[in-house]
Amino acid sequence: MKRIYLDNSATTPVDPEVLDAMMPYLTSKFGNASSIHHFGQETRAAVDKARHQVASLINCRPNEVVFTSGGTESSNLAIRGLLEAIGKNENAHIITSEIEHPSVKNVCEEVEKLGCSVSYLPVYEDGLVRIEDVEEAITEDTVLISIMAANNEIGTIQPVAEIGKLVRSFKENGRKIRFHTDAVQAVGKVKVDVNDIGCDLLSLSGHKIYAPKGIGALFIKRGTRLHHQNVGGRQERGLRGGTESVPLIVALGKAAELAERRLESDAARIESLRDKFENAVFENISGSFPNGDREMRLPNISNISFTGVEGEGLLINLDMQGVAVSTGSACSSGSLEPSPVIRALGRNDQLARGAIRFSFGRENTADEIELVLERLPVCIENLRKLSPSRAQTASQ
Numbered sequence: 001m002k003r004i005y006l007d008n009s010a011t012t013p014v015d016p017e018v019l020d021a022m023m024p025y026l027t028s029k030f031g032n033a034s035s036i037h038h039f040g041q042e043t044r045a046a047v048d049k050a051r052h053q054v055a056s057l058i059n060c061r062p063n064e065v066v067f068t069s070g071g072t073e074s075s076n077l078a079i080r081g082l083l084e085a086i087g088k089n090e091n092a093h094i095i096t097s098e099i100e101h102p103s104v105k106n107v108c109e110e111v112e113k114l115g116c117s118v119s120y121l122p123v124y125e126d127g128l129v130r131i132e133d134v135e136e137a138i139t140e141d142t143v144l145i146s147i148m149a150a151n152n153e154i155g156t157i158q159p160v161a162e163i164g165k166l167v168r169s170f171k172e173n174g175r176k177i178r179f180h181t182d183a184v185q186a187v188g189k190v191k192v193d194v195n196d197i198g199c200d201l202l203s204l205s206g207h208k209i210y211a212p213k214g215i216g217a218l219f220i221k222r223g224t225r226l227h228h229q230n231v232g233g234r235q236e237r238g239l240r241g242g243t244e245s246v247p248l249i250v251a252l253g254k255a256a257e258l259a260e261r262r263l264e265s266d267a268a269r270i271e272s273l274r275d276k277f278e279n280a281v282f283e284n285i286s287g288s289f290p291n292g293d294r295e296m297r298l299p300n301i302s303n304i305s306f307t308g309v310e311g312e313g314l315l316i317n318l319d320m321q322g323v324a325v326s327t328g329s330a331c332s333s334g335s336l337e338p339s340p341v342i343r344a345l346g347r348n349d350q351l352a353r354g355a356i357r358f359s360f361g362r363e364n365t366a367d368e369i370e371l372v373l374e375r376l377p378v379c380i381e382n383l384r385k386l387s388p389s390r391a392q393t394a395s396q
Contacts, residue, residue, distance in 0.1 A: 003322040004368045008361030009152055009185060009301055010326055014251070015210035015362075021254035022212075025247040033244045034235065043246045050253025054217050057256040058183075058202065059193040061222065066236045067249050070216035071184035072103040073229075074203035075146075077218055077239065078180045079107045081226030082144055082201070083116070086176075090115030093141040097121045097129050097158075098344045099151050103203075104182050108146070117141070123344050127156035127292035134163055138170070138177070145179050149186035149197070153341040153357055154292030155301030157190065164198025178224060184208055184216075188259035189267065189298045200224045206248070210362065211255035215248035262362075270360045271299035273369050277358065278302050280373050285380060291342055291355055302358045305342070305351040308384040314356055317379040323372055326357045 005013075025046060031039030033047050048062070055062040068074045083092060096108050098120050108118045119137040121129055129147055138145075145167060150157045160181050167179040180201035186192050188209035194202055202219040206212060220226060220239075232241020259266075281288055287307035306314065311327040318325055327339065338352030347355075358372075 001322045002368075002371065003324070004364075004372055005324045006358045006360060006364070006372065007324045007326045008364075009155075009208070009357065009359035011207045011213065012210045012361055013363065014212055015255060015258060017258060018211050018251050018254045022247040022251040025250050029246075031246075033246055034233070043244075046246055046250050046253075047244055050249045050256075053253035053256045054204075057192070057260045058187065058204070058219060059195055060219050063237075064219055064222055066218045066220055066239050067244065067252070068216045068218055068236075068240060069214055070207070071101070071182065071203045071205035074205070074216050074218035075101075075103040075180070075182055076107055077226060077229050078201040078203060078220075079104070079111065079144065079146060081229055081239070082178055082180075082224075083111060084227035085225040086143060088143060091141050092116045092143045093139050094118045095121065095134060095137045095142060095145045095147075097123060097147055099123055099127065099153075099341045100146070100148055101152055101182055101184070104146055104148070121147075123156075125346050126296070127151060127154050127341075127345055128296060129158050129163075131159050131162045131166065135166055142175075142177055145177060147179075147181060149181045149183040149192065149202075150190070150298050151292070151341060152185045153301075153339060153355075154303040154345075155185070155298035156292045157186070157296045157298065160197045160199065164196075168198055185298060185301075188255075188263070189300055191263065194219055194221070206252040206255055209255045209259045211251045212248055215245065215252045217252065266362055267299045270362070270364070273360050273364055273366065274300060274302050274358075276366070277360075277369050277373065278304075281376070284373075285377055289351060291345060291347070300360045302360075303342075303355060304358070305347065305355045306380055307350060307354060308387060309354050309380055310383075311353055311355050313383055314354070314379060317383060318375065321375040321379060323375055326359070327355060 029042055031043045033043040051062045051065050054065050112118050121133045123129055147158050147163055149160050164179055167177050170177050178200040181199045182203045183192050184205045187204040200221045204217050206215040228239045230241045235244055289305045291303040315327055342352040342355045
């Protein structure tokens with residue numbers, strides 16, 4: 001049985017070119033990048049090259065890129081680091097959304113315990129934040145707005161450029177509001193330009209763009225002060241103490257270079273596969289409903305609710321048929337509750353529990369999609385037979 005991987009939003013396989021680039025730094029080029037001898041300078045040059053490659057992908061200065069262990073650490077450094085740098089927890093106000101990734105949402109909940117106030121903005125049936133809601137939520141105590149560039153479950157692309165423009169207008173009037181965006185899902189899938197967005201801080205992760213797990217980066221706009229979260233040496237501008245993982249940094253740099261080079265071609269091909277898949281599903285499987293806006297979204301994510309089935313049951317059945325999918329964020333796996341993201345769209349419990357995320361990637365083929373379209377209806381039909389009372393079409 002051919003196994004088909006449609007969970008690329010959870011993680012991606014390491015690209016062969018990325019693996020080739022990092023291998024020498026696991027073997028012969030092993031020096032500490034902080035050492036001043038030849039071995040150290042050799043790896044320091046590799047780190048510097050990677051920093052330029054990441055900076056090129058998001059159109060910033062190389063010295064505005066700080067390497068981290070991934071998106072979660074980047075967002076923690078952005079939010080906690082900013083609050084600590086301005087010396088303000090009590091009474092500080094943060095604006096975020098109801099559909100943020102746990103790496104942002106959970107940090108906001110933690111800083112609330114320290115005295116911060118947080119406004120969790122709603123999204124609507126289309127899964128999009130409204131710019132007027134952002135503007136209305138701003139108070140005299142607002143110090144940070146953190147809205148993701150694209151959602152990890154439904155793929156909706158948020159109006160981050162509009163938010164950035166709004167933040168700039170407040171800055172021009174003397175208000176020191178900073179704007180952070182979690183761009184982990186967006187980078188490498190659509191064009192991400194920090195200047196177009198107008199953000200002060202941006203999180204990205206390597207394993208979403210065909211690099212290994214354990215490496216990411218935080219864009220920190222020049223002039224934005226953060227307090228370090230890892231106390232140690234002076235690595236990464238003193239913001240992240242500890243010896244750099246040169247192989248992982250080199251891998252991220254190479255993945256960024258490939259993502260920039262292949263962005264348009266990858267997006268067009270993957271979007272074509274996704275659209276072919278969705279058209280067939282909605283035409284041939286009754287009781288299937290798309291989640292989130294179908295225009296303002298990433299090219300690689302399709303989130304669909306199926307009535308009469310439980311998402312976990314469908315996931316397991318598909319896995320038994322060799323198809324890997326997800327019921328939501330991989331960081332929230334194991335939860336028995338319906339996805340908060342799907343519930344935020346106004347879906348009822350049945351549709352929220354029946355939601356499946358199909359996320360397509362660089363290695364998927366049209367033949368694989370045909371196989372999935374053969375196996376998916378059989379799995380759904382079998383599950384509905386086991387639970388006929390749930391097979392009635394639910395209202396949205």
